[in-house]
Amino acid sequence: MNDSPGWATPGSSPSDDRSGRDGQGSQGSGSEGAGGTQPPAQPSDDPRWSAAQPPPGQWSNPGTEAPAPTQAPQPQQGPGWGSPGQQPGAQGGPPYGSPYGGQYGNQYGPYGHPGAPWGPPAAAKPGVIPLRPLGLGEILDGAVSTMRSHWRSVLPITLFVAVIVQVFGTLVQKYVMADLETYPGRGSAIDLSAGDVAGYVALTGATYLVQILGTILATAMLTMVFSRAVLGQPSSVAGAWRESRSQLPRLIGLTLLVGLALIAAAAVLVVPAILLESVGLAFLTLLVVAPIVVWLGVALSLSSPALMLEKSTVFKAIARSWKLVKGSWWRIFGITLLTGIITGIITGIIYYPLSMIGIFGFGNGLDSVMDGSASQSWGFLIFGGVALIIAQTITMPIQAGVTVLLYVDQRIRREALDLDLARAAGVDTATDPHPGAAPGHGG
Template sequence: MNDSPGWATPGSSPSDGDRQGNPADRPGTDGGAHQPARPAGDPKWSAEQPPPGQWSSPGATPPADTPRPPAQPATGWGQQPGGQYSYPGGPGQWGHQPPAAKPGIIPLRPLGLGEILDGSVATMRTHWRSVVPITLVVATVIQVISVLVQKFMLNDLPLSSTEDMTAEEAIDSLGSTLAVSVVNQVIQVLGTIVVTAMLTMIFSRAILGQHSSVSTAWREARPQLLRLIGLTLLLALGIVLLGAVLVLPGALAGNMGLVVVGFVAWVPLIIWLGIKFSLASPALMLEKSTVIKAFTRSSKLVRGAWWRIFGITVLTALIAFMVAFMVVAPFQMIGIFAFGGGLDSLEDGSAQTAWGPLIFSGIGLIIAQTIIMPIQSGVTVLLYVDQRIRREGLDLELARAAGIENYGTTGG
């Protein structure tokens, strides 16, 4: 059975049977007559390819007698004369292949780092009427709640220096700080889930060169939202349980050396699992799959490309951090020195609960998150698409969905 499902049409909810199996068994398909055969043993292609027609263009299907665009010649990531597959600049092509078709934000071929980052930024720039309202509203809600939580949960803490604190005051301060951190993190995660779900649907249409409104993105993302929350919670629970197994025995035994060893083993495992399952979110949303199947799909797509995905993910995180720092730092400085009492407020801790620093810091974070969240979500979605193009020939399905006829074939 074919275990490489097509990319479901945004807004649809195909059953497992609709996504798997031989297309010849389904009414209304041609049994894959227009999909070129993959050369046996070629390491660039999976032995099992997705059936044609799984990704249909969102929106109304034009009538049969509607004129179609003229057939396009075989492009860089399709079948070349003689029945061989190649890509622009590939072996035997000497870089003279025509450019790959680009109906939307990315060319339909394996993507480089620059193309993945550029596709994320291009979507935010081209489809800003849909992207910006989503991220701006969610970021505003997150920061308003965070400011209120930090103001009222930390307001009663003593403002004495660390040297003058009693043991009871130190414990209260640490407990309140941890509670605020946990609450803020939960709010951040929930907001990120909503943004990720909606932006994934916008990116799925942007790849085809199609626009998506905020209401359309919400309508298409909503059926999978609870599953996405479950996926996130399950991954977080697994990480916590893994930490408990590795670190808790040493802590209970009072052996600090064993605690350090467990922690050192826990951190790389968190990173490994994070990258291994980093593509589960787009797999869940775009394949309309279950949580377990999404984890399985991510593991399969990441296999053999872990270091590449890790490098791109880390670089994206560094870019996001630098953007956030450049945006937030000036607002924090204004809040502290103009409205928060300056350096003295930093020393005695009053800047943590003063309205001025909290509000200005929140404004800076709203702007930063409005910029950062689309880039991070876009990189994840495009990494998923890139891996499916490399392993499963998704470019052919995308070309059909974008209305490009005879893409990847030798005929006219």
Template sequence: MNDSPGWAVPGPSPSDGERPGAPDGRDGGEGAQPQPPAGGPKWSAEQPPPGEWSSPGAPQAPQPPQPPQVPQVPQPGAGTGWGGYGGPQGGQYGHPGGTGQWGKPPAAKPGVIPLRPLDLGEILDGAVATMRSHWRSVLPITLVVATVVQVISVLVQKYTLSDLPVASDPETSLRDVVDALGNTMLVLVANGFIQLIGTIVATAMLTMIFSRAVLGHGSTIGEAWREARPRLPRLLGLTLLLALGGVAVVLVLILPGIALGSIGVGLLGGFAAVPLVIWLGIKFSLASPSLMLEKSGVVTALRRSSKLVQGSWWRIFGITALTGLITAFVSAIIIWPLTALGLVVGLSDAGPNALENGTAATGWAALVLSAIGAIIAQTITMPIQSGVTVLLYVDQRIRREALDLELARAAGLENYGSDPAAPPTGG
């Protein structure tokens, strides 16, 4: 398969000099030889009728009658030339010899994406289209997970963070602050682990839903859970391994600064760790769908991701970063107004000193409104992020391993890929 962006046009495109009816590529333009007299050699039967491909002002020689031409039936989706309209699909652009929009051949689309290498717009559109067409399965999963996680987070912030001693309190000793911070860290780690479990469960189930949506198949919540449940322990191990690996990289690079007692060396190591962690994160970003859909082990999934990303690191990084920016912007415009409203309500209830003593941020109004905003934001953005990852995995396998042929067979399309001129038929 072609590993570069786009989709190769099947077969060579005929040039102007190779069109049926053009003798030796000469069109009667400047430098063309004069036509032979009537008594000279016979014209080839391939010559065009009078009035086509003739020199300006050249005398027209009598020509024998032409054999009847068999009209050519345009293929579905064929273009009408550069910038031409009026094809069978109406308004599609193509080049001479090409089929489909901008020279791409017509690809089967049994589900949310066409079965060919995808561009950025098609990947994002596929993720959103799955949310829209399979919302009965997608949204309940993310809504339940986000609600459970945020309820636990609200309880932790209310009954743990509110117990932290305020530094401005003169009666607070250093030992009290250290003990309170230690207990808070333990609670926050436990809360983070619960959030991690919820995210893994949602990611696993969404991966199954998106994989079936590529084939045009629906999936219920029960079906997604039954397919994802056996893979959850390995997915948890993969996620923890990647997290621990990132932490280990950072520690290794800042340890020299700590050992030497040099802040500059430590900062230099920290700055060097950031691009390295990003590089490793993108390199292994396709390990999760590989583990879930290929039913492989953790190490095998890491190898598969490294192989699929090789040569396309910058492309995958750009799509992943853009998706992160879009989801962050959507989350911000949902969460920030509700959080600000919660702080205003907290100030009105607790008085003007609420910001100084920290009670405004840990009041019920601020916590609940902020949690509602986070639930709405995660319900919307979590499927987009999971969908883009799954579709990137599918796209890379189409480019590298001709996965589109297997997907077409799985979708029940007969004769797909055997004859580029023949459209696939439903099986």
């Protein structure tokens, strides 16, 4: 998205101006994201607004003849707030469709828009999300909608990464870890040795390294797919690779740096308990370490999309994430936690039935489970690996999509990114203050 306006860091600091209005983010940012700038104090001075607004004093009640062709269109009339049979506006109240309210309001009114009396104002939706501050349901729906509408790009990326990771892990578990004495199998006692421990740690580290690198690759490419989905633009695997490959080294460095920071934060508190060999102190430090690690993880959770979409450096991306999350930590934590629970449930639903089929259909059943040999049977490894490939193919884009959309949502709330995105998507916010779906763009 380097060629598309809107993703770069703003030259000024608009987030400082709007960050204190999170409590009003749904209305304030929504009206800005949907409607562009407010009309000038004197509409006649601006030809764009003088052509769209009626002359002063010519607003009329419904049922009367329209005063001029330039008058704003009135929404369909409906029952009023007054007594039955009373004409709207008969008691001096605002008529239906006035720019300042009424029962149903209109696109200029503060209470809603046509078709949704108490909902947020109409907003441009060139892609998978409306360009205004997002709710939880809209973020999750945007992630799923991108998977559905851009599956030709999403599916090959996640499937390729999931297959590589699971094939490597399955081969290591079958042919390498079973030969290590530190690997509990067949009910035998574990005879610890320095060589076995070192081998086990090295292989485990290699497995996790492959998984981390695969996740980084998928995250980088999916970020580009989701950024185009927000604008309603088509995407391809080749295009996502071209746009993301220049930032891949930095994303790897960012991931390693954040991981080391979390490990260091935990080690500083855990090492004293290990040295003193105190179970009570270890439990106490665990209660302290867990909140710190979670807090840092959420504070840095938006650094990856900031790095990829703003083409920034590692430390600038960390600073951007810290700034965007500030003041919204609990909201981002809750959405991230809920996403993790949803993806965990999906993984469990897919994995456990297939792995049980592998154990009982192609293994030794409960006996292999009891003596520990089930984890080495081909039935368990193959069916479990296939289950994890399917689960990761589904859950990986959901997690990546929620992270990207959280980043977009925070920038809309703090920096009016919706205006830049609307212009990039071809929506003319100057002449169409409250557009619906932009023509020519699909979600």
